[in-house]
Amino acid sequence: MATTIPIGPYHPLQEEPEHYLLTVEEEEVIDVDVQIGYNHRGIEKLSEEKTFNQVPFLVERVCGICSHSHPYAYCLAVEDCGDIEVPERAKYIRTLIGELERIHSHLLWAGLAGHFIGYDTVFMWAWKYREDVLDLLELLTGNRNAYAMMKPGGVQREIKREDLEGARPTLQTLKEKSEMLYNAILDDPVLKARLEGVGVLPEEDARAFGALGPTSRASGIPADARADFPYGMYEELDWQVITREAGDTLARVEVRLLETLESIKMTEQIIDEMPDEGSIDSEPENVPAGEGIGNYEAPRGECFHYVQSDGSNRPVRHKIRAPTFMNFPTYKSTCVGETVADATIILASVDPCYSCTERAISLKGREDVDLLELSEKKTADLKEELGVNKSPLEEVLDE
Amino acid sequence: MNPSTFKEELSGRFGWKLGKGEQSSDRLYLNPEPEIFENLIEAIFEEHDGRLATISCVDEEDQFRLLYHFALDGEGFITTVKLPVDKDENPSTESITNLIPGAEWIEREVMEMFGIEFRNHPAKKRLLKAEALDDGDFPYRKDFDVENLEET
Amino acid sequence: MNWKSWGISKSPWLYHVNTGSCNNCDIEIVDCLTPKFDVERFGGKLVGSPRHADVLMVTGPITRKSKPRFERVLEAAAKPFIVAAVGTCACSKGMFHDAYNCVGPVRKVTEAADEDIMVLNIPGCPPRPEAIIDGLVTGLDQLKEVKL
Structure with missing residues (x-):
């Protein structure tokens, strides 16, 4: 007999209000229905009342975690509409902040994913290392989130060379810690058992639903706006699009963690290559009548903005499409047929901008370094027993 | 492939009915005759692996215009198919959800925010709009009266 | 100070209500729990039900759809309790002052x-x-001077 389990809108596992109706037959999920709109503030409508230079501050508040992505996509749309050139130095700064944002967003997600399956150690670790990125962003932009760096035609603020150099040690630590996290997660037999083969999104379904970002890349679609529609400095940087064929939750975890490492690599290159002198703003006078499209690869997938201008100082129409809007409906393919216990992690594995605030255990009375060492030692012992020598990351790098 | 070769290929099939439209190195806008609209969408989605990015609706003075944005990821450009919808009592157009499942939420959003009905849509229910608003309130229309909106 | 306010001020249990915020404040509230800030040092703890809560941490400008739900949370919360409006949206609606769907x-x-x-x-x-x-x-601290 089918039973319906209502979840939300205010539920301890969710950070944002959403309402799910899981229809289950014993342990198996047979249908999912979702009600959203609790966070609908009407930004598209509000945007039509703001001037072109005010809108970036508004769209920064579409999502607090992607607070660089939406302004960037909007600026790309306005620049497409008005054929506005952006100085090279401004492009470097934009790319730098964008990649740092990706690191913090992916670490945030890794932590929450750990929490969803009851592995709070991962949650605490990931969020602890994430603080380093936030400190770095504060050093470079002045705020932990909502950086207010974007404007059509350039960036708002300068970044000094000494600040950039000051970022290097943090990036180095971050790299070590992310590698550690990657190995810790992929080495763990329990996590593997919980994630492997769970919530599979086949490639044809990913295409049909128009899935984006890590969700589609984990299903073997090599689509990435940074590579397909090059903006910023991505053409100049040495990086690669990470894809996996499996399409399961483990693959989505893997893609995000490896992307974190790619982003750290890119950030270091930007620090090396960024010129110290030069303009950061082309100061466009006005936006001519016309229309423009901007698509930006946010941590969760492509952000899509469409701007129409009639030659005045305000957009006539500003359409915003966030990545989760396309990624979330894939639950119809991934969730149905799985068990209730797996439903949370599957719904969370598209990184739907919701998270949890609950039941966090703090590691009181112990130095976490000791814990870390103990855990690494245990893994090493286990591996010796099994006769495996390489860490998962080394295996990936060997390929 | 680039926008001009892509357009040539399409006009080989649809002829003058493809209509005129602007194009640049990475954008292509098409204004097709409504009668070929569905075949055109099908050709872009199925034969050219176009990914439906979103549907933007623009409230122009005398009509609505739906903009179907397709991203051709491998080719690196975006093509936008424009479809005018008459602004009468019940503006409506054909749903494409049966062809592209990913359009379901997008069409639902346009339905409740602009009041354009998508015929044969599988789930005509609210997605975003609050219960406190009437079925006849369409917030994203230009003539929507924000000032006199009740608080609850 | 009466015994009720004394009770709340010692170890505030927090319940988090998002009424349409952009996630930023929510993430910062969760950040308070993680190793760097560790709010549990002060006895603060996030709980899963408004019935257990002493303080409701409210974020967001209160959208039309979340308002009735928020009112139900206010009804359900064990009295007395304090409401903490976290972030500019919750305090004054801030940027969303003119938004049609925000009723905060x-x-x-x-x-x-x-x-x-x-x-x-x-x-x-x-x-x-x-x-x-x-x-x-x-x-x-101010609770010392207020009677709940």
Whole structure:
């Protein structure tokens, strides 16, 4: 007999209000229905009342975690509409902040994913290392989130060379810690058992639903706006699009963690290559009548903005499409047929901008370094027993 | 492939009915005759692996215009198919959800925010709009009266 | 100070209500729990039900759809309790002042529900975790002079 389990809108596992109706037959999920709109503030409508230079501050508040992505996509749309050139130095700064944002967003997600399956150690670790990125962003932009760096035609603020150099040690630590996290997660037999083969999104379904970002890349679609529609400095940087064929939750975890490492690599290159002198703003006078499209690869997938201008100082129409809007409906393919216990992690594995605030255990009375060492030692012992020598990351790098 | 070769290929099939439209190195806008609209969408989605990015609706003075944005990821450009919808009592157009499942939420959003009905849509229910608003309130229309909106 | 306010000020249990915020404040509230800030040092703890809560951490400008739900949370919460409006949206609607779908700010809704609910404003976009902790500590200190 089918039973319906209502979840939300205010539920301890969710950070944002959403309402799910899981229809289950014993342990198996047979249908999912979702009600959203609790966070609908009407930004598209509000945007039509703001001037072109005010809108970036508004769209920064579409999502607090992607607070660089939406302004960037909007600026790309306005620049497409008005054929506005952006100085090279401004492009470097934009790319730098964008990649740092990706690191913090992916670490945030890794932590929450750990929490969803009851592995709070991962949650605490990931969020602890994430603080380093936030400190770095504060050093470079002045705020932990909502950086207010974007404007059509350039960036708002300068970044000094000494600040950039000051970022290097943090990036180095971050790299070590992310590698550690990657190995810790992929080495763990329990996590593997919980994630492997769970919530599979086949490639044809990913295409049909128009899935984006890590969700589609984990299903073997090599689509990435940074590579397909090059903006910023991505053409100049040495990086690669990470894809996996499996399409399961483990693959989505893997893609995000490896992307974190790619982003750290890119950030270091930007620090090396960024010129110290030069303009950061082309100061466009006005936006001519016309229309423009901007698509930006946010941590969760492509952000899509469409701007129409009639030659005045305000957009006539500003359409915003966030990545989760396309990624979330894939639950119809991934969730149905799985068990209730797996439903949370599957719904969370598209990184739907919701998270949890609950039941966090703090590691009181112990130095976490000791814990870390103990855990690494245990893994090493286990591996010796099994006769495996390489860490998962080394295996990936060997390929 | 680039926008001009892509357009040539399409006009080989649809002829003058493809209509005129602007194009640049990475954008292509098409204004097709409504009668070929569905075949055109099908050709872009199925034969050219176009990914439906979103549907933007623009409230122009005398009509609505739906903009179907397709991203051709491998080719690196975006093509936008424009479809005018008459602004009468019940503006409506054909749903494409049966062809592209990913359009379901997008069409639902346009339905409740602009009041354009998508015929044969599988789930005509609210997605975003609050219960406190009437079925006849369409917030994203230009003539929507924000000032006199009740608080609850 | 009566025994009720004394009770709340010692170890505030927090319940988090998002009424349409952009996630920033929510993430910063969760940040308060993680190793760097560790709000549990002060006895603060996030709980899963408003019935267990002493302080409701409210974020967002209160959208039309979340307003009735928020009112139900206010009804369900064990009295007495404090409402902490975290972030500029919750304090004054901030950027969303003219948005058609926002009916806040928090104080307006709590006053309509019950005039005696004490509202603590923690502004910032988003407020830093230090600011959230500081705001809570300052607010709870004030309880010494208030009767709930």
